[in-house]
Amino acid sequence: MGGASKIDRILFGDNQFFGINHMSGEKARIQAVRFRDTKAIIDVLDIAYDLGIRTFMCTTHGRIAEICNHMRANPDRYADFKFYPGMPYAHKYANAVTEYGMMGALKRFVPGSFLGTVLRGGKALATRDFLGMMRLMIDSEMKMFEGLITEVIFLQNVMTDMLLGLGFKDVFIAYSDYIREKYNAEPGFFTMNLPLLLDILEECEVDNPIVCSSINKIGFRMCGGKEAYEKTIKERKFRPIAMSVFASGAIPPAEALEYVCSQKQIESIVFGASTKAHIKQTKELIENYSQITQQSSE
Amino acid sequence: MGKMGISHYAIINAHTDVHVVGVCDSSGFVLKAIAKFGDVQVFKDYRALLDQNNLDCVLIATPTSSHGEIMRYALEQNLHVFVEKPFCLKVDEGRELVELAKQKRRINQVGYHYRFVGSFQKAKAILEKNIIGKVYHFTAEAYGPVVLKPKGSTWRTKSSEGGGCLHDYASHVVNLVDYLIGSPDRVAGTVLKRIFSRDVEDAVYATLLYDNGLSGQLAVNWSDETYRKMSTQIEIYGTKGKIIADRQECKVYLRNSNGPCGLVSGWNLFYTTDLTKDVWFYLRGEEYSSQVNYFVESIKNNDLNNINSFASALQTDILIDLLKDDAVGRSK
Numbered sequence: 001m002g003g004a005s006k007i008d009r010i011l012f013g014d015n016q017f018f019g020i021n022h023m024s025g026e027k028a029r030i031q032a033v034r035f036r037d038t039k040a041i042i043d044v045l046d047i048a049y050d051l052g053i054r055t056f057m058c059t060t061h062g063r064i065a066e067i068c069n070h071m072r073a074n075p076d077r078y079a080d081f082k083f084y085p086g087m088p089y090a091h092k093y094a095n096a097v098t099e100y101g102m103m104g105a106l107k108r109f110v111p112g113s114f115l116g117t118v119l120r121g122g123k124a125l126a127t128r129d130f131l132g133m134m135r136l137m138i139d140s141e142m143k144m145f146e147g148l149i150t151e152v153i154f155l156q157n158v159m160t161d162m163l164l165g166l167g168f169k170d171v172f173i174a175y176s177d178y179i180r181e182k183y184n185a186e187p188g189f190f191t192m193n194l195p196l197l198l199d200i201l202e203e204c205e206v207d208n209p210i211v212c213s214s215i216n217k218i219g220f221r222m223c224g225g226k227e228a229y230e231k232t233i234k235e236r237k238f239r240p241i242a243m244s245v246f247a248s249g250a251i252p253p254a255e256a257l258e259y260v261c262s263q264k265q266i267e268s269i270v271f272g273a274s275t276k277a278h279i280k281q282t283k284e285l286i287e288n289y290s291q292i293t294q295q296s297s298e
Numbered sequence: 299m300g301k302m303g304i305s306h307y308a309i310i311n312a313h314t315d316v317h318v319v320g321v322c323d324s325s326g327f328v329l330k331a332i333a334k335f336g337d338v339q340v341f342k343d344y345r346a347l348l349d350q351n352n353l354d355c356v357l358i359a360t361p362t363s364s365h366g367e368i369m370r371y372a373l374e375q376n377l378h379v380f381v382e383k384p385f386c387l388k389v390d391e392g393r394e395l396v397e398l399a400k401q402k403r404r405i406n407q408v409g410y411h412y413r414f415v416g417s418f419q420k421a422k423a424i425l426e427k428n429i430i431g432k433v434y435h436f437t438a439e440a441y442g443p444v445v446l447k448p449k450g451s452t453w454r455t456k457s458s459e460g461g462g463c464l465h466d467y468a469s470h471v472v473n474l475v476d477y478l479i480g481s482p483d484r485v486a487g488t489v490l491k492r493i494f495s496r497d498v499e500d501a502v503y504a505t506l507l508y509d510n511g512l513s514g515q516l517a518v519n520w521s522d523e524t525y526r527k528m529s530t531q532i533e534i535y536g537t538k539g540k541i542i543a544d545r546q547e548c549k550v551y552l553r554n555s556n557g558p559c560g561l562v563s564g565w566n567l568f569y570t571t572d573l574t575k576d577v578w579f580y581l582r583g584e585e586y587s588s589q590v591n592y593f594v595e596s597i598k599n600n601d602l603n604n605i606n607s608f609a610s611a612l613q614t615d616i617l618i619d620l621l622k623d624d625a626v627g628r629s630k
Contacts, residue, residue, distance in 0.1 A: 019526055032524075097301045101452040103327060130331050161581045165308025168335035192580035196312070220571045223580040250571040 007055075007152065007210070007239065010286055011084065012048045012279075013272035014058040017041045031274065038066040047276045049081060051283055057084040057212075057270050059156070065144040072147055086154035086190055087141040106133070131174045138178060152210055153179045157190035164197055172204045186210055190243075193223040195232045208237055212270065214244035217251050217259040233265050241268040254285055261289030264297055299323045302382050302409070303359035305581060309590050310357060311338075312579040316594060322347040344368050348375050355405070355597055357590075358382065361453040362460025366391040373398045378405040380593045384469040385611035387460050389619055392612040399608050405596045407589070407604055408611035410473045412530065414585040414592070416573025417548040421532070421541050422478055424550055429557045430536030436479060436514040440471045442528035444520040448494045455495055462498030464490060464618055468518040471530060472621075473614040475506065475514060478532065481613055482506035482514065488624035493521040504621055545583075546570045 019032030035041050045056060045067070058064050064085075071078045096105035142153070155163075155175060163171050176187040188210040191197040201209045215233070219226035221244055233240050246256045260269055269286055273279045299307070303323070311318045322341040323329050329340040341347040348356060348371055355378035358368050366386050372379050379399065385408050386392035399406040412418050424430065444467070454461040475482075484507040490499035501519040508514075520528075531544040539552040550557075550566040577587035589606070596604045 028526075029524075101300070103325065104452065128327060128330050130334065158582060161579075162304065162308045165312040165579060165581055166304075166332075166336055167311060170335050193312075196579065218571060219576070220574075221580065223577060225576060247571050248569075250569060 007241065007268045008053070008082075009268055009290065010053050010283055011055045011057045011241065011268055011270040012045070012053045013243065013270045014056065014061075014064070016272040016274050017044075018059070018061055018063070034274065038063055038070075041067060042070055044274055044279075048279050049078070051276075051279055053279070053283065054080045055082045055084055057086065057154075060085055060087045060089045060141045060144065068144045068148055082149045082151060083145055084152045084154060084188065085142065085145055085150055086156045086188075088137065088156060088159060089141075090156055090158040131171070134171065134174060135178050135182075138175075139182075142183065150183065150185055152186045152188045153183055154188035154190055154210075154212065157192055160189045160191045160197065161193055164191070164193060164200055167200070169200060169204050172201060172206060176204070176206050176209075188212060188241075192221050195224045195228050198232065198236055198238055201238075208239060210239045210241065212241035212243050214247075215240070215242035215260055215263075215266065216245050216247040217256060218247050220244060220247035220250065230263065233263050239268075240266045241270060242266050243270045245269060245271060253282060257282070257285040258289050261286060262293050264293050299325070299328050300359065305586060306357045306359055306380075306382075306409075306590065309579060309581055309587050310594075311336075313590065313594060314578070315598070319350055319353060320347045345371060348372055348377065353377055355380065355593070359409075362465055363387050363453070363458065366395065369395050370398065373402050373404055373406075376402060376404065378593075378597050380407045380409065380590070382409045383473070383611065383614075384408075384460065384465050384618065385608060385615050387465075387615075389612070389615050392608070392615050396608045396612055403602060405593065405600075405602065405604060406608040407593045407596070408606050408608065409589060410470060410477075410606050410611065410614070411583070411585040411589050412470055412474045412545075413477055413605055414588040415545055416570060416575065416584075417543050417545060417568065418474060418478070418532075420548040420568050420573055421534070421543040424541060424548075424561075425478060425534070427558060429539070429552070429559075429561060430534065430541060430550070431538030433479065433512060433534055433536045435512070436475070436532060436534040437517070438471045438475050438514060438530075438532045439517045440467045440528060440530040441519050441522040441525045442467065443523040443525060444528075445494050445500050446521055446523050448496065455497060457498050462490075462495070463500050463518060463520045464502050464621060467520045467528060468502040468516070468621075469614055469618060470528075471516060471518050471532075472617045473611070474530065474532060475516070476610070476613055476617065478534070479512070479514065480508070481617060482620075483509045485617075485620045485624045488621045490622070490625045493519075502621065504624065548573065 016031050017035045019028040071081055093105060179185050179187040189197060190212045192214060194211060194213040197211060214221035215229060222229045242260045245260045246253065260266060271282050273282060307321060310316050318338050320339040320341055321332050322344045324342065329342060332338065333340045356372045357380045358365060359382040360368060362384055365381055369379055369381055386395065453459040486505045486507060488504040491501040493500035500521040502516060504516045506514040506516060529544065531542065534541045539550065542549045547570060548568040550561060552561055552563050554563060556562050574584050575588065577584045577591065579587050581587065592605065
């Protein structure tokens with residue numbers, strides 16, 4: 001089993017590269033301009049990598065494919081570079097559903113279904129083999145990572161939380177099984193609804209799941225409330241990854257990281273930054289506060 | 299079922315006080331998926347669903363041209379109704395439904411979710427306290443990447459079914475203007491611009507005029523890929539300051555002096571992280587859950603004076619018609 005036995009303590013995120021900022025549209029635009037060239041993204045990834053941050057948690061945005069090409073072309077430089085893909089890239093599908101309707105969007109995204117042929121995709125659509133379609137869509141999203149290290153493959157939060165709301169347990173099970181079998185990787189889940197998601201994953205018998213959710217001192221995007229999250233992290237069996245630790249910049253870095261690092265069950269922290277100073281500062285704060293927590297628990 | 303239908307279904311299904319009895323869709327494909335994975339009855343005919351005798355309410359997220367017929371049937375079965383925006387394609391039909399809902403004393407709500415976004419609510423509160431003085435102008439804008447190529451064939455590409463940017467993106471902005479500032483008395487200079495679509499407009503530009511001298515400009519374009527998703531902003535100019543609000547933040551500038559409620563001279567920033575109320579379940583934005591929860595609470599409390607009532611959404615339909623008429627007049 002080649003899945004992630006150990007997840008790095010610090011993971012590098014990609015929101016800052018794609019004009020995503022939950023606090024300010026203005027900041028998002030400035031970032032989008034700065035990173036219009038993929039080389040600018042790679043430069044930042046290089047800084048993080050050289051500081052010892054080896055895992056890049058990313059969407060399946062078209063531009064990630066260019067980064068993958070760069071990594072594949074320079075295997076010596078990036079020998080330890082790991083991707084944690086999160087799929088699907090939700091806006092791509094949501095806009096397609098609005099533009100083409102549900103069936104039209106499916107026909108576009110299920111590979112091999114374009115010509116209505118009896119290729120796997122066409123057959124999956126025709127026979128309404130929904131899980132078969134899901135597997136084909138995973139394959140199509142994963143294509144860009146071929147030959148690269150992907151030990152954990154995540155379901156994006158819009159998809160996770162939609163399936164959670166719908167109560168579609170079989171899809172969670174099928175997703176987890178397929179990621180393990182086909183990609184020899186661990187399934188991961190992004191969510192904004194941590195306690196509720198753990199309930200359903202438990203019912204699905206997805207054991208000790210890797211779950212990445214907003215965890216921050218002000219309770220931002222922590223559905224169910226901060227206290228419920230703290231209790232969940234303390235008491236339930238899962239592998240927590242904290243995201244949105246700064247709540248889009250609403251919490252000063254030291255205070256934000258002290259809060260997250262003080263919860264020793266949190267296995268890993270993902271953050272995004274665009275400058276060497278920020279990356280270095282964040283890394284050092286995480287390491288310092290983690291050490292304090294470790295010492296106090298010994 | 300489209301994006302909003304699935305989204306509403308997931309949200310309401312996650313509500314602990316609600317039991318989803320049935321789902322109706324015209325697509326056998328979608329119904330089969332729901333029947334296979336979900337724990338719910340499925341229907342191909344909405345009447346068969348609404349005839350079930352154990353229902354309290356219905357959420358309708360169908361193409362706009364079918365809203366009127368389904369709402370009428372639902373109200374006749376004495377159901378509380380939540381319908382996606384825009385309300386109706388025909389203003390006369392909308393008026394009848396406002397009346398029917400009133401007669402039947404059923405909760406009626408339309409999915410203009412910006413009224414549940416913290417930053418816009420903050421802007422509303424500041425306007426109500428007259429903090430920026432007399433409002434004399436505003437610009438209301440929305441941009442996003444929906445139609446980027448000259449193809450696609452769904453109800454959204456057909457004007458007769460309520461497709462086009464005016465009924466979609468622009469209705470949100472017009473509704474937001476009505477919420478924050480009020481309905482204009484006249485519109486002028488309306489341009490319904492086709493960019494990529496064959497039969498519908500992809501952009502709406504217009505001037506909104508009020509009898510008291512207030513004016514505003516509307517600029518909406520759903521063929522703008524420089525935005526990752528729909529982005530709406532309103533900038534409101536007053537004699538003592540101005541407000542800039544979007545989904546993420548509300549910025550208030552005060553000239554010369556400090557205002558009430560701790561507002562200082564110069565810029566004051568309020569972020570979504572401070573303004574957003576917690577929800578029990580999150581999918582794509584707190585406002586979607588908030589509006590659904592509000593609907594459920596209104597039913598429980600039998601509160602007929604709810605936000606986003608049919609009557610308030612009808613006002614938006616009337617404004618959409620004003621814009622259409624103005625654009626037609628101009629093209630003659």
